[in-house]
Amino acid sequence: MEHPPQQPAWPPYAPPPAPSPSRAKIWAAGAAVVSAIAGVATAVAAFSNGSPPQPSAVPPPASSAVGDQPPQSPAVTAAPGTATGAGGAASVRWSGKVVLGLEGIDLSQVPPSKGSGFGIRPAAGRNGSSSMEVKGTVALWENPGDPTPQGCKDLLAAQSRNAVVVAEGDSVCLVDENSPIAALKVTATQYNEGSYGLIEGQLTTWNLRAAK
Numbered sequence: 664m665e666h667p668p669q670q671p672a673w674p675p676y677a678p679p680p681a682p683s684p685s686r687a688k689i690w691a692a693g694a695a696v697v698s699a700i701a702g703v704a705t706a707v708a709a710f711s712n713g714s715p716p717q718p719s720a721v722p723p724p725a726s727s728a729v730g731d732q733p734p735q736s737p738a739v740t741a742a743p744g745t746a747t748g749a750g751g752a753a754s755v756r757w758s759g760k761v762v763l764g765l766e767g768i769d770l771s772q773v774p775p776s777k778g779s780g781f782g783i784r785p786a787a788g789r790n791g792s793s794s795m796e797v798k799g800t801v802a803l804w805e806n807p808g809d810p811t812p813q814g815c816k817d818l819l820a821a822q823s824r825n826a827v828v829v830a831e832g833d834s835v836c837l838v839d840e841n842s843p844i845a846a847l848k849v850t851a852t853q854y855n856e857g858s859y860g861l862i863e864g865q866l867t868t869w870n871l872r873a874a875k
Contacts, residue, residue, distance in 0.1 A: 753812040753871035756843050763787035763797065763847075763862040770842035770868055785837045785847070787862040790828050795852040795860050797835050798826045804834040810846035812869040819844065819873055829862065843868045 757773050766778040767786030778786075784799030802818045804810045815836035827835060829849045837845040845868040853861040 753869040756868040756870050758865070758867040760850075761847070761864060761866040763864070764857045765859045767799070768866075770837065770839050770845050773868075775845075775866060775868065784839045785835075787857075787860055788826070789854060789860045790826075793854055794828050794830075795854060795862050796826045796828045797837070797847065797862060800825075800838050800840075801827050802836045803827045803829070804836055804846065809848075810834050810836055810867075812844060812871045815844050815846055815869075816871060816873060838873050841872060841874055844871050844873060845869070 757775065759774060761768060761775065763785060764777075764787050767783030768775045768777055769783055770785075785801060786798045788796050788798050790796040800819065800823050802815070802822045802824060804815070804818065806814060806818075815838075818836050819838055823838075829835060829852065831849055831851055833849045835847045835849070837847055845866060847862075848865040848867075849862060850865060851863040853863070
């Protein structure tokens, strides 16, 4: 009895191999590892040199709207004729050339006016055989530099005289009752001119008075 030919046996089932990672992913992973190693090396080098690594710069915040801007501080100004602070000086009231004689000048006027007769102060007069003097409430300025408003006020309060002898180049602080405080820089003396001689000078009056 003949038997039918036998069919060849099928090989056992084997699962397909797992897909390998793509080449691009492998390169990306390798680059990340290299970057991390470089960062660690930089930090180690920085600490070896004695300086810690600098933090990365933080970007500035976005600018605010116009309505959120802080108000600007107003400029500080001083009113005319007043001191500008503890070290400030009184403003100049008038400055110019004058000639003192027997009639004197009125310091209260702008510009100071020449008196019409004897009695106005300050005035000029002869002293001795050749010297000239300034009469009135006066004080000779002997401090370094030019007279200052407050310096003259203090000097007149402490050392005022009825007259001081002056020569070319001298400075004298002046005041007459409640008039503004002034200073006279003597530029020339003329013993033989006028009734009692003349004194030429540069006069400056300030917006400052002796009365407290």
